[in-house]
Amino acid sequence: MKDSNSLIAALQSPGVSLSEIEFILSIKDAQVQKEIRDGACQIKRKAIGNVVHYRGLIEFSNLCEKDCLYCGIRGSNPAIKRYELTLEEALSAAMFAWKSGYGSIVIQTGERTGAKFVSLMEEVVAAIKNATKGELGITLSCGEQTADTYARWFKAGAHRYLLRMETSNPELYGKIHPDNAKHSFARRLESLKIIKQIGYQLGTGVMIGLPDQTTMDLARDLLFFRELDVDMVGMGPYIEHSATPLYDQRERLLPLTERYHLSQLMISALRIMMSDINIAAATALQAIKWNGREEAILSGANIIMPNITPRTYRSQYLLYENKPCTDEHPEMCKNCLESRLRAIGEDIGYNQWGDSTHHKNRKNQSFKNILTNI
Numbered sequence: 001m002k003d004s005n006s007l008i009a010a011l012q013s014p015g016v017s018l019s020e021i022e023f024i025l026s027i028k029d030a031q032v033q034k035e036i037r038d039g040a041c042q043i044k045r046k047a048i049g050n051v052v053h054y055r056g057l058i059e060f061s062n063l064c065e066k067d068c069l070y071c072g073i074r075g076s077n078p079a080i081k082r083y084e085l086t087l088e089e090a091l092s093a094a095m096f097a098w099k100s101g102y103g104s105i106v107i108q109t110g111e112r113t114g115a116k117f118v119s120l121m122e123e124v125v126a127a128i129k130n131a132t133k134g135e136l137g138i139t140l141s142c143g144e145q146t147a148d149t150y151a152r153w154f155k156a157g158a159h160r161y162l163l164r165m166e167t168s169n170p171e172l173y174g175k176i177h178p179d180n181a182k183h184s185f186a187r188r189l190e191s192l193k194i195i196k197q198i199g200y201q202l203g204t205g206v207m208i209g210l211p212d213q214t215t216m217d218l219a220r221d222l223l224f225f226r227e228l229d230v231d232m233v234g235m236g237p238y239i240e241h242s243a244t245p246l247y248d249q250r251e252r253l254l255p256l257t258e259r260y261h262l263s264q265l266m267i268s269a270l271r272i273m274m275s276d277i278n279i280a281a282a283t284a285l286q287a288i289k290w291n292g293r294e295e296a297i298l299s300g301a302n303i304i305m306p307n308i309t310p311r312t313y314r315s316q317y318l319l320y321e322n323k324p325c326t327d328e329h330p331e332m333c334k335n336c337l338e339s340r341l342r343a344i345g346e347d348i349g350y351n352q353w354g355d356s357t358h359h360k361n362r363k364n365q366s367f368k369n370i371l372t373n374i
């Protein structure tokens with residue numbers, strides 16, 4: 001077998017093949033996995049520094065018009081008490097982030113498209129920008145919207161948008177979503193294109209360990225991110241939720257620990273392939289292992305999203321089961337995370353936006369014809 005240095009060199013090459021990536025993602029030897037993860041961490045530290053940036057996560061609303069087969073807050077789950085934060089509640093969470101020096105927030109919601117919601121989000125973004133003197137960076141993660149809506153929210157002050165592709169394989173996409181126009185692979189891809197064209201920093205990602213997902217699918221996902229020339233990626237393990245249709249397939253899933261290791265390896269491989277993008281340490285990793293996010297930082301991630309949703313709502317935003325920190329006060333999360341990150345030799349980039357240098361360096365802002373090459 002090739003040594004880890006040559007595997008890392010292969011991933012760094014623009015000509016890396018699908019089968020080479022697949023081979024690396026299939027490695028089971030713990031020592032070789034560790035060497036790849038260490039290599040990715042070094043690449044992150046060289047490109048970005050020994051620094052982690054925070055994005056305070058505000059789970060704005062669990063109302064959702066969609067029905068993704070894997071998600072605990074899908075529209076047709078009747079067991080959920082639906083909520084929407086008021087403008088004041090969202091602003092107060094954002095002020096907590098600003099005063100704590102977080103630098104940026106992410107506002108995430110179920111997918112909603114009504115005119116009232118679109119205007120409310122526009123107001124929320126503008127109010128946060130105004131109250132924080134433009135100092136707080138705002139990422140939105142509110143699903144598929146029209147070009148006009150994306151543009152309005154951008155104009156109001158959001159400058160990053162996170163929309164996971166979930167998988168780059170259209171057939172697999174079809175298996176984890178209802179078969180209708182609201183859940184279309186083509187439409188999701190089109191959204192990514194529009195988001196980029198409007199000028200947002202573009203973030204996407206996938207779930208790892210879905211039923212029927214192959215290592216080749218995951219290898220393709222990594223090439224997809226590179227072809228799309230994304231600025232940010234958030235990817236983590238798929239974790240089953242008992243109130244979803246996909247739960248019926250739980251017997252066919254990889255064991256949680258394997259999903260965990262595969263997710264860490266995906267992060268490392270991506271860091272090696274795209275040294276200067278922002279990669280989030282997904283919270284779902286911590287649902288499997290208590291220090292999953294810190295281990296993701298040591299695998300090459302550089303972003304953590306501490307949950308700053310008002311505590312009363314957190315238990316209603318369960319995308320998957322065992323979601324960590326649903327009962328912790330934001331202040332507790334902050335202190336606990338900080339000491340855990342310092343313990344692994346990372347500083348926290350307080351009061352900085354922590355934009356990806358990839359975005360700054362990106363000369364070509366246009367959207368490539370991404371599906372031709374993968």
Ligand code: SAH
Pocket residue numbers: 070071072108109110111141142143144162163164166206207236237238239240241284319320321
């Ligand atoms: N509604 C928006 C944002 C909220 S969902 C959207 O769908 O884009 C945010 C992400 O949570 C999804 O993109 C999906 O990747 C992830 N997610 C949902 N259910 C999950 C599960 N069961 N396990 C792991 N991740 C899940």
Ligand code: SF4
Pocket residue numbers: 064065066067068071072073074075109110111143
């Ligand atoms: Fe709604 Fe997003 Fe969950 Fe799909 S993944 S059901 S769009 S919240």
